[in-house]
Amino acid sequence: MVKEDLSTILKEKGFKVTPQRLAIYGMLKSTKSHPSIDMIYNSLKDDFPTMSLATVYKTIDILKKLNLVQELNVGEGSFRYDANVAPHPHVICYKCHRVDDVDEMNFEELIEKVNKVSDYDIKSQKLYFYGYCPQCKGKDTVS
Template sequence: METKSAIMANSVEKLKNSNIRITPQRYAVLEYLIQSESHPTADEIYQSLSGNFPNMSVATVYNNLKLFTKIGFVQEMTYGDASSRFDFSCTQHYHAVCENCGKVTDFHYPELDELEKGVQDLVGFKIVRHRLEVYGLCPECQKAKEQ
C-alpha cells in the first residue's frame, strides 16, 4: 500500500502531466484530501486552510474539488440535502454513513468485486465502476441513543 506522501507525489505528477498548474492553494486542498479520513465538505476544507491562505475563498476550494472530481482523483458524495462530501479515492471502497451525525466510514468488501464480474457476465455490460453505501448509526451515536 502506498504511503500518503507517495500518493501525493504521484497525484502532483499526474496534474503536471495533464498541464494543470500546481498553485499553492490547489496543492493544499489536494494534500488535505489525501491526509483526511473524514470525507470533508468544501466548507470544512476552507475552514481548515483559510488560516494559511487568507485570500482563498470557498469558491477556490470548490473549483479545485470539481477539477479533482473531473479528473478522477476525488469522488463527490451527495447524501440527501446535506453538503457534498469529498473523498480522495485511490482504491475501490465503499461507505457506511451514519444517519444521525453524518459520519462516513470507508470499508472494503472483496466479494463485491466478484459481484461486479458476475453482473458483467450476466448482462453483457463492461462494468467500469460501482458504488455502495450502507446507512445506520455509528458506534458513538448508538451509545448516545442508549444513554
C-alpha cells in the same frame, strides 16, 4: 502521492500548480473524514486567508477530472470527497452524518453477479451502507 507528483500531474494536464491546490489535495490525502467543500475550506482558511470558497470548488473539480478524488453523495444536501479513488464502499451514520470507509472487502463476486443478472458491462460502482456509528448507536436514534 507526494506534492511533487501532484505538481507534475497538474503541469502535464495544463493546470497551474498553486499552494492552495497542493494544500487542498494534501488535506484530502491526510484525512479519512470525507470532508465537504465547506469542511475543506474551513480547515485551510487560517493557513490561506486569501483563499476563496470558489478556489476550493475549482480545485475539487480539477482533482475529480484528474481522477485524484472521488465525489460521494451521502444524501445530506452536499457532496463529500475522498482521495482514495480505489473502489470501496462507505458507511454513513444517520444521526451525525459521519462517513467511514469499509476497507478490506472484496466485491468482485457482487460485481460479477450484477454483470450476469443485468447483462450490463459494469465499469464502476459506489456502494453505501447506512446505520448508526459507534458514538451514535444506543443514543436516541430517531432521525
